Amino acid sequence: MNNIFVVFKKQIKDTFTNKSVLLQVILYPVMTLIMENLIRTEGIPDHFYTKMFSAMYVGMTPLISMASIIAEEKEKNTLRVLMMSNVKPWQYLTGIGLYVWMIFMIGAGMMSITLNPANIPFYLLVMGLGAIVSIAAGACVGINGKNQMSATSQGTVIMLLLSFLPMLGMFNDGFAKAARFVYTQHVRELLDEMSFSALKLDGAIIVAVNALLAVTLFIIAYRKKGLE
């Protein structure tokens, strides 16, 4: 328990100096606030930008942040010192995961102020659950990558799939079909309706399969590579 908290605390101290993670977390909320408040275009549905950016945010930020933090600690050999200090891998991953989840939720909280107050709890619930899948995927990427460079490039491919497919799907039927297979699409649909009734059975299955896949891949990557 203590070690999880130590890792979490260390990461919090690093927040304001870790530009790559900070940028990830600030980018979408700031873009959302700007688009929703300043660039109101006629004829666009309510909360259009919030919903679009939220789907991208949930697919991208937790994944890239998680992957880049783990990969950096591997590359700079700080992870090895933690392991030699008897911090267990699961404690480390939980600490970092909690941190990423927390800063993600702060960003989500910022984005939610554009919504009807009644919808905010539902919105945060969906975002919070979605982020967990992304965090597991990010942990896979971080464990697999040899260094930050390779983790970032691997992460970018997955992130493009997760974040941009739902957005492209809004404009193109082919992409829309492909997008059905990623959980971020269903997160987007849930946010569209602001109710769990939007989640059809096939959607629920796809989200569950995505989550299961992320966790399974994570376990395989972890078994194969550990944290070394």
Added chain:
Amino acid sequence: MIQCNGITKSYTDKKVLSGISFDIPDGQIFGLLGPSGAGKTTLIKILTGQLTFDEGSAMILQKNVKHLSGSDRKKIGIMMDQFGVYERLSCYDNLKVFADIYSVPKSRIMETLKLVGLEDSARKPASSLSKGMLVRLQLARVFMISPDVIFLDEPTTGLDPMTQKQIHRIILDKKKHGCTIFLTTHNMEEAAKLCDTVALLNEGVIVDSGAPDEICRRFNHQKKIVLHLKSGDDVELPHSKESAEKISKLLEEESVEAIHSSEPTLETVFLELTGRKLEEDN
């Protein structure tokens, strides 16, 4: 405290350590002396449970290194190149992470930074430190947790003489507090100055071991008398009857400018045993 019995380790195609055995009593400084590539780092990794090995056994704190528990680990301090620091965090915050893990009181952090002479850099990010300061920060991390056994992999390599001296002082101070210290170096002067026992490692084999001066004494046949002549020539003579006659003759001729004796050092012993210099890459 640290016992090694016939440790052998191969990487896929190549034997890196063969039949390494020694026994380091409590409270001693043990120096593993050898050129780059001899297998020093590999042995430290094995002794600290970071690497598996093929044959033999190793004990530390009366425990098999293959089965070190969490609480055993907390009594072992390790410093090696392959250990990093959090570059964006300050020196203080770097130590704070480990103070928290090891439940060390906060006051120890500044105390330890003072010990290694980094108190003025406590708030500076680790990325702004010079190489010597970085090594001292890593030493601080080890010393802060008050371990019983300390492993230092080339703690002074690449540092200026001033910093080397500071580090030697700290290491000797830790010995006074009862720590057992295992260090590697390719600097024989350092080994002779710090270590109670040294082992000379070459290509994965210990070629000799013992107290530094005892090893040198064993190689006394290397002892030479050097005569510097007025003509500018140097004459090297072994310790022998013939030499004595030659010297007295030269003295009578008043052709001698200076006489000194050259004694074997760990460096020359190593050269004789292996045909290799310790610091061939520098």
